Structures are given as C-alpha cells and as structure tokens.
Amino acid sequence: MDVKNELNDKFLSQDFGNNDRISENLNSYRLFASGYARIENAIAVLSDLKERKSYIYYGGMAQTLGMDTKSQCRCVDSIWEDEIFRCISPRDMERKHLEELKFIHFIRTKTKQDYSNYYLSSVLTMIDRECHRHLVRHRVFYVGIQPNGSIRLALCLYNLTDDKSDTKSYICESVSGKVLPLEQHNCNDLVSKREKEILRFIDEGMLSKEISESLSISIHTVNRHRQNILLKLCASNSIEACRIAKQLNLI
Amino acid sequence: MDVKNELNDKFLSQDFGNNDRISENLNSYRLFASGYARIENAIAVLSDLKERKSYIYYGGMAQTLGMDTKSQCRCVDSIWEDEIFRCISPRDMERKHLEELKFIHFIRTKTKQDYSNYYLSSVLTMIDRECHRHLVRHRVFYVGIQPNGSIRLALCLYNLTDDKSDTKSYICESVSGKVLPLEQHNCNDLVSKREKEILRFIDEGMLSKEISESLSISIHTVNRHRQNILLKLCASNSIEACRIAKQLNLI
CATH class of the missing domain: 3.30.450.20 (PAS domain)
Structure with missing residues (x-):
C-alpha cells in the first residue's frame, strides 16, 4: 500500500x-x-x-x-x-x-x-x-x-x-x-539520466557518501538528487523510490 | 426506416x-x-x-x-x-x-x-x-x-x-x-404458431380470403390474427410485419 x-x-x-x-x-x-x-x-x-x-x-x-x-x-x-x-x-x-x-x-x-x-x-x-x-x-x-x-x-x-x-x-x-x-505510456523521462544512475546505486545498497565518490560529485549534490527523485516518484523514502522506479521500468 | x-x-x-x-x-x-x-x-x-x-x-x-x-x-x-x-x-x-x-x-x-x-x-x-x-x-x-x-x-x-x-x-x-x-435473445414466442402460419401465407402474397380457405377458418378470424400480428410486431402494415418477422427469425 x-x-x-x-x-x-x-x-x-x-x-x-x-x-x-x-x-x-x-x-x-x-x-x-x-x-x-x-x-x-x-x-x-x-x-x-x-x-x-x-x-x-x-x-x-x-x-x-x-x-x-x-x-x-x-x-x-x-x-x-x-x-x-x-x-x-x-x-x-x-x-x-x-x-x-x-x-x-x-x-x-x-x-x-x-x-x-x-x-x-x-x-x-x-x-x-x-x-x-x-x-x-x-x-x-x-x-x-x-x-x-x-x-x-x-x-x-x-x-x-x-x-x-x-x-x-x-x-x-x-x-x-x-x-x-x-x-x-512512456515514463522514461520522469527522472533524468543522472537520477536513474543514482537510483541504481541506491538499489545496490550504496550510501550517499559512496555514490558521491563513485560519481565524483559532492555528497550535497547526491542528496539534492535524492530529494528530487522522491518528489518526482511521489515516494516517501529511497526504498519506495527504487520499487516504483522498477515498476515503471525506469531502472 | x-x-x-x-x-x-x-x-x-x-x-x-x-x-x-x-x-x-x-x-x-x-x-x-x-x-x-x-x-x-x-x-x-x-x-x-x-x-x-x-x-x-x-x-x-x-x-x-x-x-x-x-x-x-x-x-x-x-x-x-x-x-x-x-x-x-x-x-x-x-x-x-x-x-x-x-x-x-x-x-x-x-x-x-x-x-x-x-x-x-x-x-x-x-x-x-x-x-x-x-x-x-x-x-x-x-x-x-x-x-x-x-x-x-x-x-x-x-x-x-x-x-x-x-x-x-x-x-x-x-x-x-x-x-x-x-x-x-429468443423472440420466438413473440407471435403464436398460428400467427406465424398466417405470416408465411401473407409473405407468399396470399390474400385474407385465400388464407381463410387454406386454414378453414373465417375471413374475420384471419383479419383478427392480422391485427394482432401488426400490434405484436409494432408494424403499420403487413409488408412491414413480414420484414420484421424475418429479421427476428420468426418465419
């Protein structure tokens, strides 16, 4: 639910x-x-x-x-x-x-x-x-x-x-x-390419710090992306966001 | 129409x-x-x-x-x-x-x-x-x-x-x-067996007098049947009645 x-x-x-x-x-x-x-x-x-x-x-x-x-x-x-x-x-x-x-x-x-x-x-x-x-x-x-x-x-x-x-x-x-x-109906453009990348990392269980290192971006930027992802997918946490993203075939 | x-x-x-x-x-x-x-x-x-x-x-x-x-x-x-x-x-x-x-x-x-x-x-x-x-x-x-x-x-x-x-x-x-x-949806019982018989005769072009002779009933009875047929099939004349009866697979 x-x-x-x-x-x-x-x-x-x-x-x-x-x-x-x-x-x-x-x-x-x-x-x-x-x-x-x-x-x-x-x-x-x-x-x-x-x-x-x-x-x-x-x-x-x-x-x-x-x-x-x-x-x-x-x-x-x-x-x-x-x-x-x-x-x-x-x-x-x-x-x-x-x-x-x-x-x-x-x-x-x-x-x-x-x-x-x-x-x-x-x-x-x-x-x-x-x-x-x-x-x-x-x-x-x-x-x-x-x-x-x-x-x-x-x-x-x-x-x-x-x-x-x-x-x-x-x-x-x-x-x-x-x-x-x-x-x-194509939901593909719901989240950006970078957001999909981050969603995949989250789905693999990586922490924001690890993601920031992997992508060579600041942890602040990672967290901003995470917030946008939650908003765009109407999710209240990252686990939900990953589940919805999979259901929508985004990742 | x-x-x-x-x-x-x-x-x-x-x-x-x-x-x-x-x-x-x-x-x-x-x-x-x-x-x-x-x-x-x-x-x-x-x-x-x-x-x-x-x-x-x-x-x-x-x-x-x-x-x-x-x-x-x-x-x-x-x-x-x-x-x-x-x-x-x-x-x-x-x-x-x-x-x-x-x-x-x-x-x-x-x-x-x-x-x-x-x-x-x-x-x-x-x-x-x-x-x-x-x-x-x-x-x-x-x-x-x-x-x-x-x-x-x-x-x-x-x-x-x-x-x-x-x-x-x-x-x-x-x-x-x-x-x-x-x-x-079976419309078969819309008209009686006798009415179907009369409808078939009408469809063959027989007049009331001929139908009455064929069935050994009075011309008055034939005309009463014809009226009932028109009422039951919502038809305004015998030709229409025959057409509707065929469309409904009654004859």
Missing part, C-alpha cells in the same frame, strides 16, 4: 489556492456521481482532494458485492474509499495505485484544459462477503481542474462486468475515443 | 396516465444526461416519450463528428434525434432500430421494477462531415418507468470508441454485470 501514500502526497500536496470556482460546481458533480449509481447501478466515488472528503454513491451492484449500504450516499473524511478498497484483491489494489500514478504522470504531460479529456480504465477483481470473485471495470476521471492546474475533484466509477476477454488497462481520450494502452 | 415508425408506435402509444411522479424527476435526469456529456465527452439524449421531446447534450465528441453545436444543450420536439441519426450509417441505423425493438421485447419479459436494471449496448458507425467514419458505442437505458410499467424516459448515450475487436451488440444486466448477446 506504499504507492497509495505516494499518490496521497501527490494529490493532497497540490496548491489549491483560494479560487473556489469548483466548490460551486461540487454539487453538480455530486449529482453526476449519483446519476452513475442510479442509471448504471455503478458505485461512484467523488473525491474532493482539497477538502479531503469523498462522496460515495451506491448503485445496485453494491448489494451484489454484499456491501452494507443502508443509505444510498455516504460521505467519508478521506479521499480513499477504504470500504470499497477492502473488496479489491490485494494484487489488483497495488496495480490500481501504480496505474493511477502512471495516469497522473501522463496527464501532467497535457495542458490543464485537456486533463478532463482523458480517463483511466482498468478491470479489477473484487471479492464479496462470501468470497466470490467479481470483475469490475474501474474508471478514473479528473473532473474538477483548478485554474492553476491542480486536480480538485476525482471521480471513480466501478461497474460490474463479465468481460473476461479485455482486461488490459488503458487511457482513453474521450473526445476522439482513442485508446492508449497503459504499458505503452 | 420502417422499424423506426414501429418503435415510434411502441413508445408513443403507451398509457402514461396522469401520474406525474417522473415529471418531477425529469430535471434530475436532464442533469445526469448533461453529466455524461461533461464527464465522458459523450453525446447524451434524454427522450421524454410522454411529452415527445428530446434533450440533447453535446460533449466534446460532437465537434469530432463535425456537428454544429453552438449550444451545449438542444431541445427538440421529437423523440428522434434526427441530427444524430443522419450521422449514423444507413445500415447501422436499420440495425439500431431492430435491436431496440428486440430490447423492448426483452424488457417486457421482466418486471417493471427491473426495466432500469438492463441496458442495450451496440457499436455503430458514424460518418462526419468530411465523410470520415468513426466507431461509436451506443447505449440505451430506460430510466423513467411509470407505476403502470410505461417507459417514460429513455437515455441514449453515444461515446466514440476505437475498439474494433468487440462490436457485437448485447444487453447488460447492470446490477450483476452479466451480458446477454442480443442474437441469443
């Missing part, structure tokens, strides 16, 4: 400024989310990254998953919908976070006007109370973008599916319908 | 009574439709079958299709969105109507509480102003069901897609994610 913490940092450390244009729109987006639950029997989660709240709307599939949904909507003081996450198989949970990380990196290569024109789609295995497994199509939309480019609102949609043939994750450009397989 | 007229009859001849519970909800459904346009860049059409109006919401894909959308929403005095239909290839248009007819027949085998738990999904070819072809995922939801079982509101969603691998039409049960290929 380390990637979750990294995503957390990435989301919550954004500068939301004082522009509250989106707060006004929050109610519209809450209605849209409730529409997905009502029309598609989906579970829809609207997360407000500024207020650190999530609004969860339970369509008919929640009962199929054996969720205890006395109310049709629940508000939680977190951007993570733990109740839903508990149903996702641990392996898919790890993958889900990693893919969202890739998606954010992808989105950041676009202009902020285009953020909302892409969504991430993947298929997850969810496990109900009786330990039955269900396939769920999961889509992530960044719907509330602040003028400075901060992502204010994220909409996660869960739909039961029985499509076992196409479980590959992809990013979709919704204006054109074009699909970009997630594995093709 | 004959099937369209039949669908028209099927939809508009329903008894909507005086219960106006759904009118109150119309605004919610209009908001949901606008949400699809905004979040998924879809074109969303909410048709009010009682008032014979459609509310069309144009997401980003409308521009890709070269539609003239100065406003983001348009209201037309028809349950048919001709502007969108003009973009659909004629062959797919015919198929679309036939599939919707099958879908209605399928829905009618369910309890009215379950109507909204199913949707029809198909892939259509749409042609833009420059004659470029685009694949579009089309979904139909019956969202406003009156207490007497009449379908009051239908939501049609159009999403650009580039999924060329899975273009089969299907009915999805959204609560469970279960998919029922449309060709497997």
